[in-house]
Amino acid sequence: xxxxxxxxxxxxxxxxxxxxxxxxxxxxxxxxxxxxxxxxxxxxxxxxxxxxxxxxxxxxxxxxxxxxxxxxxxxxxxxxxxxxxx
Numbered sequence: 001x002x003x004x005x006x007x008x009x010x011x012x013x014x015x016x017x018x019x020x021x022x023x024x025x026x027x028x029x030x031x032x033x034x035x036x037x038x039x040x041x042x043x044x045x046x047x048x049x050x051x052x053x054x055x056x057x058x059x060x061x062x063x064x065x066x067x068x069x070x071x072x073x074x075x076x077x078x079x080x081x082x083x084x085x086x
Contacts, residue, residue, distance in 0.1 A: 001025045 001008070003022050009016045011026055027033045039045050 001029050 001022075003011075007018060007022055008026075011022055024033065024036055027036055042048065058060060
């Protein structure tokens, strides 16, 4: 594989400091190099997907100006940007 024993131990332990090249060589040696494609696929990462779902807001509130417009009121006029000369 071309890596030291300490690098191999770090790879087996899942330490984050191991290079992707060492990981690729280990997967090639085991005959499962195609699994390297799965590492970057966010659809395969169930834990990250669950964390994203937990981070979603529980309730969404409309902005006041949008709520007024939906009730049939008028939106306030947009203010002119300050400090910009055309």
